[in-house]
Amino acid sequence: MLVISALVGVFDGLGLTMFIPMFESVAKGVSNAQLGKLSFLSNFFQILGLEINLYTALLIMLFFFILKGISKYMQGYLTAKYQEYFTHKIRSASINALSNYKFEAFVTSDAGTIQNTLSVEVQRLVIAFVKYNRMLQNAMLLLAYLLMAFFANPEFAALVALGGLGTNIFFSKMYRKTKQYSLELVNANNSFQGLLIQMVAFFKYLKSTSSIYTYKKYLLARARIIEKMQFRIGFLEALATGIREPVIIAVVVSVILFSINVMGEPLGAILLSLVLFYRALTSVMSMQSEYNNFLALSGSLNQIDHFISELKDNAGIHGSIKFNGFKNSIEIRSLSFSYSSRSILNQISLKIKKNETIAIIGESGSGKTTLINVLSGILKPTEGSVLVDGENLSSFDLKSYQSKIGYITQEPIIFDDDIFNNVTFWGGRNDENITRCWKALEKANISNFVSQMPAQLDSRLGNNGINLSGGQRQRISIARELYKDVEILLMDEATSSLDSETEKTIQSNIDQLKGMYTIIIVAHRLSTIKNVDRVVLMSNGKIEQVGNYEYLLESSPVFERIVKAHQN
Numbered sequence: 001m002l003v004i005s006a007l008v009g010v011f012d013g014l015g016l017t018m019f020i021p022m023f024e025s026v027a028k029g030v031s032n033a034q035l036g037k038l039s040f041l042s043n044f045f046q047i048l049g050l051e052i053n054l055y056t057a058l059l060i061m062l063f064f065f066i067l068k069g070i071s072k073y074m075q076g077y078l079t080a081k082y083q084e085y086f087t088h089k090i091r092s093a094s095i096n097a098l099s100n101y102k103f104e105a106f107v108t109s110d111a112g113t114i115q116n117t118l119s120v121e122v123q124r125l126v127i128a129f130v131k132y133n134r135m136l137q138n139a140m141l142l143l144a145y146l147l148m149a150f151f152a153n154p155e156f157a158a159l160v161a162l163g164g165l166g167t168n169i170f171f172s173k174m175y176r177k178t179k180q181y182s183l184e185l186v187n188a189n190n191s192f193q194g195l196l197i198q199m200v201a202f203f204k205y206l207k208s209t210s211s212i213y214t215y216k217k218y219l220l221a222r223a224r225i226i227e228k229m230q231f232r233i234g235f236l237e238a239l240a241t242g243i244r245e246p247v248i249i250a251v252v253v254s255v256i257l258f259s260i261n262v263m264g265e266p267l268g269a270i271l272l273s274l275v276l277f278y279r280a281l282t283s284v285m286s287m288q289s290e291y292n293n294f295l296a297l298s299g300s301l302n303q304i305d306h307f308i309s310e311l312k313d314n315a316g317i318h319g320s321i322k323f324n325g326f327k328n329s330i331e332i333r334s335l336s337f338s339y340s341s342r343s344i345l346n347q348i349s350l351k352i353k354k355n356e357t358i359a360i361i362g363e364s365g366s367g368k369t370t371l372i373n374v375l376s377g378i379l380k381p382t383e384g385s386v387l388v389d390g391e392n393l394s395s396f397d398l399k400s401y402q403s404k405i406g407y408i409t410q411e412p413i414i415f416d417d418d419i420f421n422n423v424t425f426w427g428g429r430n431d432e433n434i435t436r437c438w439k440a441l442e443k444a445n446i447s448n449f450v451s452q453m454p455a456q457l458d459s460r461l462g463n464n465g466i467n468l469s470g471g472q473r474q475r476i477s478i479a480r481e482l483y484k485d486v487e488i489l490l491m492d493e494a495t496s497s498l499d500s501e502t503e504k505t506i507q508s509n510i511d512q513l514k515g516m517y518t519i520i521i522v523a524h525r526l527s528t529i530k531n532v533d534r535v536v537l538m539s540n541g542k543i544e545q546v547g548n549y550e551y552l553l554e555s556s557p558v559f560e561r562i563v564k565a566h567q568n
Helices: 002-028 032-047 054-099 111-152 154-201 203-208 212-261 267-313 368-376 398-402 419-424 431-443 447-451 470-483 500-512 549-555 557-567
Strands: 329-339 342-353 357-362 383-388 405-408 488-492 518-522 534-539 542-547
Touching: 054 111, 054 267, 111 154, 111 267, 154 212, 154 267, 212 267, 329 368, 342 368, 342 518, 342 542, 357 368, 368 488, 368 518, 405 470, 419 431, 419 470, 431 447, 431 470, 534 549, 534 557, 542 549, 542 557, 549 557
Parallel strands: 357 518, 357 534, 405 488, 488 518
Antiparallel strands: 329 342, 329 383, 534 542
């Protein structure tokens, strides 16, 4: 592409070479000496037997500008292709790296930085790529014009080139400031995006308590920082644009006066070089402008480079064995987990049989959810192991293992889309998937409700399922997990945020799934655990006791205390 950019300059220069000297030769009979070493063009056409007159000059000039137009088209086409390729590579690299990001690293990361990097900064980086590419194209044009100017008049060209180099030093301080403001702008965008995400997530609370007005002031203050950074960058660009051309023209004027008055050069001898330098001047101004624009966006380059490196440095390490389901049991052996030197799980041992339903209960902070996260594979134990049919979980390809897991959380995960896409996770709309979707809805005991909706599977659910009740959202979440043909269902306090009546309905749905799946329930309400096969009582990161509901009620003072607390 840079070669094509150079050809654009060469063909443009050759066209100009034909335009001025040949027209002057036709009109005034000026000698080829004014062409300098470019006089080979005139000699070449004479060898071909072409008489240099007005008509041949026009045709030759037209020929060179047609070649320039073709080169310009190829330049634009390749730029568009490279831009498309670059955008795809950056977005793919970022999203792939985020997909492999370790969960324990994710929970300490800044959501605003992730949001800003993947949306705003990626787009700014693409623009930076375009600016940098245009800068290189203008640099190649400049090189082509300079070389042709040197051929025409070396002394004059050398003086102008030295003066032009001096102007670049003049602008270097502006470039450094622009780069500094670009980095500050990226940091301000990260902070603003994080606050904006939280405003949307906590909108109900902020609105209900009138705290949204205080939060609004804080958010607008952060936005003001972004606006000031953008103004400073724009001011420097305006300043550079305003003084760039006068400074460079001053250099050219000085060299012209020096050449005529000191070196004794006639104006005609430098005329072609002057025209070529006018073209070069345009390229210099464009190149400096594009470079300054690139620096204004360079903070995005640093941000994305740091972001992808951070994700790759904290990528999860998976095994190579494909998981096709298990036949007998999942066994936890002497498992411990610590986070930031704080022990959360301590020497846990438990065996879960296939299609068994167990409930994990305990006071807040006892390690229930952490144990679920270890079983799902998103956290790796500090000590001990999880064995699936005797094979260490770390040996499995985690993607294939997790594809067999259904995870139902306290807050239902509902996407702003229709019911079909929420259940099938954007599966293709064919007869097979539609049938599977209805079966999953039926298992989750919500098919009757969906069938009564005007658009049925095409009904949109709104942001976070705003058009549904809490119980309906939870049943849609359950249907999604059942649609996936899972073997293990993890339920992390799946009914704790529901009212008693809705909880009973959801609990009835869960009871109907008993024996069909291996179900592990983190329980908050006692009604959830009465019908499970076994209850695992946890305290301070350890398993205190295991048994069915009646056994623990008789033998465990801790469990008895929990039951009485809930009954009261």
